[in-house]
Amino acid sequence: MFRKLIRALPAYERILMAVIAVAVIAFAGLLAMPGSSGAADVAKSKPGLPAGHPPTPAGDMPALPTASGSARYVGSKACASCHKNQYDRWIKTPMANVVTDPKLHPEVVVGDFKTPNPLVTFTPKDVDFVYGTVWKQRYFHKSGKTYVPYPVQWDITNKKWLAYHAPDKGGDWWTEHYPDPKGDNSGRPTGPLCDGCHSVNYNPETQTPTEWNVGCEACHGPGSAHIAKPTRATIINPKRMNYVQASDTCIQCHSQGQPLKNPIAGQYYDWPVGYHVGQKLADFWKLEEHKLGELSFTHFPDGTAHKNRMQGNDFVQSLMYTRDVTCFSCHDPHGTSNEHLLKKPVAELCATCHYIGGDNGPRTTTMEQHTHHAAGSTGSQCVSCHMPLVAQQVANINVASHTFHFTTPGQSEAQKMPNACVLCHKDKTNAWALQTMKGWDERSPWRMSQ
Numbered sequence: 001m002f003r004k005l006i007r008a009l010p011a012y013e014r015i016l017m018a019v020i021a022v023a024v025i026a027f028a029g030l031l032a033m034p035g036s037s038g039a040a041d042v043a044k045s046k047p048g049l050p051a052g053h054p055p056t057p058a059g060d061m062p063a064l065p066t067a068s069g070s071a072r073y074v075g076s077k078a079c080a081s082c083h084k085n086q087y088d089r090w091i092k093t094p095m096a097n098v099v100t101d102p103k104l105h106p107e108v109v110v111g112d113f114k115t116p117n118p119l120v121t122f123t124p125k126d127v128d129f130v131y132g133t134v135w136k137q138r139y140f141h142k143s144g145k146t147y148v149p150y151p152v153q154w155d156i157t158n159k160k161w162l163a164y165h166a167p168d169k170g171g172d173w174w175t176e177h178y179p180d181p182k183g184d185n186s187g188r189p190t191g192p193l194c195d196g197c198h199s200v201n202y203n204p205e206t207q208t209p210t211e212w213n214v215g216c217e218a219c220h221g222p223g224s225a226h227i228a229k230p231t232r233a234t235i236i237n238p239k240r241m242n243y244v245q246a247s248d249t250c251i252q253c254h255s256q257g258q259p260l261k262n263p264i265a266g267q268y269y270d271w272p273v274g275y276h277v278g279q280k281l282a283d284f285w286k287l288e289e290h291k292l293g294e295l296s297f298t299h300f301p302d303g304t305a306h307k308n309r310m311q312g313n314d315f316v317q318s319l320m321y322t323r324d325v326t327c328f329s330c331h332d333p334h335g336t337s338n339e340h341l342l343k344k345p346v347a348e349l350c351a352t353c354h355y356i357g358g359d360n361g362p363r364t365t366t367m368e369q370h371t372h373h374a375a376g377s378t379g380s381q382c383v384s385c386h387m388p389l390v391a392q393q394v395a396n397i398n399v400a401s402h403t404f405h406f407t408t409p410g411q412s413e414a415q416k417m418p419n420a421c422v423l424c425h426k427d428k429t430n431a432w433a434l435q436t437m438k439g440w441d442e443r444s445p446w447r448m449s450q
Contacts (some may be wrong), residue, residue, distance in 0.1 A: 089335030255312030
């Protein structure tokens with residue numbers, strides 16, 4: 001019947017229908033192609049993401065140079081000629097300057113070695129590596145093929161010397177495997193405990209890396225194939241990964257945990273040995289365990305981290321993570337002019353996705369109605385309530401929580417943990433904060449009293 005109807009049409013109409021049919025088939029083929037921005041990818045996208053946010057890939061990343069083993073690590077300088085903008089920004093970041101040889105760069109030493117101090121029993125000439133340039137600075141000296149830290153550190157913010165020695169019991173899990181009865185850190189080698197995260201492609205057998213510091217290939221994989229043939233198919237770009245693999249790129253080092261296979265060749269490691277970007281981090285690394293309701297060395301009772309370098313432990317608990325937000329949705333590891341490598345100033349960054357009238361809220365007419373603080377004040381910034389400074393970096397210096405969860409005064413009182421209200425209003429109590437919030441009509445009274 002259908003064929004008879006087609007034959008009855010004039011010739012020019014039959015030709016036109018044939019052209020349209022070919023076009024439809026071709027377009028459908030484009031939508032089905034891997035990596036296309038067609039219906040399959042759109043269906044994978046999560047609602048409420050900012051314009052330009054990449055959709056979740058339909059599957060895992062294809063086998064890339066790291067997985068195939070066909071590419072070699074070449075060092076960050078090999079990337080500079082083609083990626084000058086990124087390289088010039090990165091070279092100034094803390095990522096590029098985690099550890100530094102003070103004999104080549106004496107200006108990196110910020111500790112006060114001129115004023116006598118009983119804690120300081122060495123001079124800059126005795127230092128082979130300087131660690132840290134932002135919060136604290138530690139000093140390493142060579143011990144065989146590896147390094148060990150001197151038992152002192154410089155508090156950069158408060159400009160003072162502090163003793164540095166992890167307690168043998170009641171602290172980090174690895175201390176029982178590296179006893180240090182002298183208390184001078186001579187039993188604490190940096191190879192198994194630090195160097196895998198402070199370098200690129202650290203080899204536990206030779207105890208040497210391809211490159212010290214967090215270089216290009218720590219996040220993009222070995223680069224020789226890309227240099228030989230500079231296409232997107234020959235290099236890993238975490239931005240093109242699914243949200244799990246993408247954030248694994250950062251979580252590999254910005255988390256507290258243990259390798260799944262420990263010990264390795266007779267030593268206990270505090271970094272994910274064997275993992276390379278593009279692989280599944282969970283096949284190499286387990287995050288520090290925590291029992292809800294208990295205050296531990298690493299966690300508050302609700303599971304929020306209170307120790308340094310636990311952004312990943314926090315982040316995987318967050319609603320942001322489940323909505324495909326990644327670490328570099330907010331941070332640019334290549335470097336920016338903003339603090340903490342943020343893509344925008346902190347007062348503007350959250351408003352990229354969260355603004356009045358937007359799908360992600362706030363659900364109020366004005367921002368002041370949401371924050372209950374004056375516009376432009378510290379209390380009106382999203383991070384003040386959703387990213388309070390509760391994770392200890394050194395001494396009295398804390399860094400931001402990354403769960404983005406608001407801890408209510410009631411929860412704070414019940415679980416004996418800090419909350420944003422009394423962290424800012426230091427002269428007030430949880431009872432005051434709880435009573436104040438009862439007058440916030442747009443908030444659930446049950447939620448606020450938890």
